[in-house]
Amino acid sequence: MLSSYFKPSVLKNIAAKTGTPVYVYSKALFLKQISSYKKAFRALDPLFCYAMKANSSGALCALAAAEGFGADVVSGGELYRALKAGFEPGKIIFSGVGKTPAELAYALESGVLFVNAESFEEVLALEREAVRLKVRAPLSLRINPDVDPHTHKFITTGKLGSKFGVSFEEAQKIYMYAAESEHLEPVGAHFHIGSQVHSAAPYALAAGRLAAFILKLASRGVNLKYADVGGGWGVKEGGEMLSLAPLAKAVADVFQGTGLRLILEPGRSIAAPSGLLLTKVLYRKRGGHKNFIVVDAAMNDLVRPALYGAKHPVAMVAPGRGARKVYDVVGPVCESGDFLAQEVTLPEPAIGDLLVIYSAGAYGFSMSSQYNSRPRAAEALITGPNSWRLIRRRETYQDLIAPEL
Numbered sequence: 001m002l003s004s005y006f007k008p009s010v011l012k013n014i015a016a017k018t019g020t021p022v023y024v025y026s027k028a029l030f031l032k033q034i035s036s037y038k039k040a041f042r043a044l045d046p047l048f049c050y051a052m053k054a055n056s057s058g059a060l061c062a063l064a065a066a067e068g069f070g071a072d073v074v075s076g077g078e079l080y081r082a083l084k085a086g087f088e089p090g091k092i093i094f095s096g097v098g099k100t101p102a103e104l105a106y107a108l109e110s111g112v113l114f115v116n117a118e119s120f121e122e123v124l125a126l127e128r129e130a131v132r133l134k135v136r137a138p139l140s141l142r143i144n145p146d147v148d149p150h151t152h153k154f155i156t157t158g159k160l161g162s163k164f165g166v167s168f169e170e171a172q173k174i175y176m177y178a179a180e181s182e183h184l185e186p187v188g189a190h191f192h193i194g195s196q197v198h199s200a201a202p203y204a205l206a207a208g209r210l211a212a213f214i215l216k217l218a219s220r221g222v223n224l225k226y227a228d229v230g231g232g233w234g235v236k237e238g239g240e241m242l243s244l245a246p247l248a249k250a251v252a253d254v255f256q257g258t259g260l261r262l263i264l265e266p267g268r269s270i271a272a273p274s275g276l277l278l279t280k281v282l283y284r285k286r287g288g289h290k291n292f293i294v295v296d297a298a299m300n301d302l303v304r305p306a307l308y309g310a311k312h313p314v315a316m317v318a319p320g321r322g323a324r325k326v327y328d329v330v331g332p333v334c335e336s337g338d339f340l341a342q343e344v345t346l347p348e349p350a351i352g353d354l355l356v357i358y359s360a361g362a363y364g365f366s367m368s369s370q371y372n373s374r375p376r377a378a379e380a381l382i383t384g385p386n387s388w389r390l391i392r393r394r395e396t397y398q399d400l401i402a403p404e405l
Ligand code: LLP
Pocket: 051, 053, 054, 072, 095, 096, 155, 192, 194, 195, 196, 230, 231, 232, 233, 265, 266, 267, 268, 269, 304, 308, 362, 363, 367
């Protein structure tokens, strides 16, 4: 069954006009996720900083910015995109484990809300840039709260021993240093425990530790304004967002009434359900005991199944008439890891039939590459019941070699 946000007639029209593979997003769904966040957290009035790494398309970011969202960026490139998409600089936070001096300077010149630093040496680099630019750098530290979010090991970030953040002890030393510096202004504290998290319990634990730490800092004369609890809230396997109520309760229990401004950095939960990857059946074949559907999208377009064993639901755009069989849906890339779905039951498709891979709006296009010299896919946005527009053209063969000298 296709979601009512992605009508078969519209998908067919998009495929006919732009070809496949193409990422298709629903404006209505994207805005629905945003409004779910606003509703669930109304009592706390947080600043939402959309994690652009999930999907940094200018068209989608502009929608988030128009809704009053800020942005969480993790590179100079994302900061550039954020400013172009219309996010207010004062609502942008700059995170990431290894920001270069040039990126730190760019952040300061742009007037971001604060920089989430992840080591003492990075704080010293930030201070040097602030001295050079004759400004005071608004500083927050990413603290590793040592909690287990129970998710895939590649996207677990808040346990000690991961490369992210600093310990509470280290953070205290850094804040005391920053408080003495003329060019650093400690304003916030941050954690991000991981991604595709399904339970509010690790947030409650981490938030409690962060709040206690912020209080302790205040007793030593360092008063922070912002508590940034990161992103990471998951989506269900079918692609819908998990209810936000448990997350909202967990952070409200800790932060309501503290006077701290809460910040959240949601990415996947907003973008994933809003988009799908539309692809076309090239061939059917049997290999040993397996049935394969070879499609024109591949791991370079959507790497999540290969990289994390992620399961994205697959559906046919037109209801198939053939017998139902168990298939692996694979792409043309020369790697056995190039599959989009494994062991899914579908009616036998015909050559040229369209398939959709759901829940691909986050970490789909943004993690795509030109591997095997495949031009990146196009992106389209459904804007009304029967209307859509192209928001990024398909790359061409010329695009593949354009930067080469
Ligand atoms: N804030 C920080 C500091 C982060 O590192 C991330 C994600 C987020 C916010 C947003 O998390 P979200 O709400 O999207 O879960 N490529 C992986 C996900 C990597 C997430 C990295 N950090 C995937 O496809 O599952």
